Amino acid sequence: MAELFEKLIKERQACRSFSVKPIERELIYEIVDAARFAPSACNSQPWRVYITCTPTENAKMRNCLQDDAKNAFLDDAQAFIAVYKGENVTLNKGTEKRFPSSHFIEYDVGEFMAYVTLAAKDRGIDSCIIGWVNGDKLNETFSLSGKCDIVVALGYAKEDNIRTKNRKSLRDVIINYEEKE
Template sequence: MEFSELVKSRRSCRSFDETPIPEEHLQAILKAGQWAPSPLNLQPWEFIIITDPTIKTRIKEVAEEARQEVIDKNGPGWVKKYEMQFLQQAPVLVVVTVDLSKGGLGDFFGQRTGAIQAASACVQNMMLAASDQGFETLWFTFFQPEKLKSVLSIPKHLEIAAVIPMGKPREAAKAPPRKDPSVHREQYSK
């Protein structure tokens, strides 16, 4: 797909059908992630591919616990209606972990987010690659990190950048509107 069309048509998907993702497509998606930029080219990401329904169910349980926590703390009303069936529907979940110690030289300058920035670029590359191949994705973060790390046996020194359910959308999602970004010239100005 043409690039400017691809970046606009990629859509967060919260309802998938059962069409599997062929291995060669999955590999192409991971490859796109691998080619993301990173500080000192440290490539702080690792990927966990999940297709086992039992593990998907465990992930959904962790997400449901987080949802309940938000409800118990009087969080926003929409959370009560937020269903996370997509965690079981999606044929594949890709979990992207990030090693925060691989942030390059940023620590010298008070920039501590280099690894997260790199992992984010990696996630976006994968999401665009998936869209390009006719699949859709969701950047999912609605969970207590420590609980999900325990479910997936992720070592303590790693964090979770994203859980990415991916597959064929059950229905086309509407594009949430974008606001015009503030663009400044030469200097930040009010």
């Protein structure tokens, strides 16, 4: 089990070269269905998503993610999940006294995104989280309201080369790291 998870998290990578193979809407629903189980503060689940997976809708979505000629690789992405934050919040009673309902939203959405990318990878679909989002344009384009500043682009990777991860070492992450005797 641990090995499977290890493999999944090491093989998940930001994909910047998608193939033109389309993704069925049903498959995207499966991914979101899995991501619903992400943890959130007071189980607030402050997320809702807007999905595009057709060429016309994807082109409109891309237009909100490529300002200043950024993220050109998205031209081949086959689906997008725009995460609206602070939506549908269900707070446990009493918790708002200690924390305003917005206090943990960024963490919660981060958890949700992690689940989305891993659930996608588990189904052979690659992803790239996109922070370069023009939220106002997004709302205007799809007649939505609310706050979205993060989108996951999805597609089947063109090649299956797994890049070496460039990450801090364990001792750089654990403040009180102890060397083995």
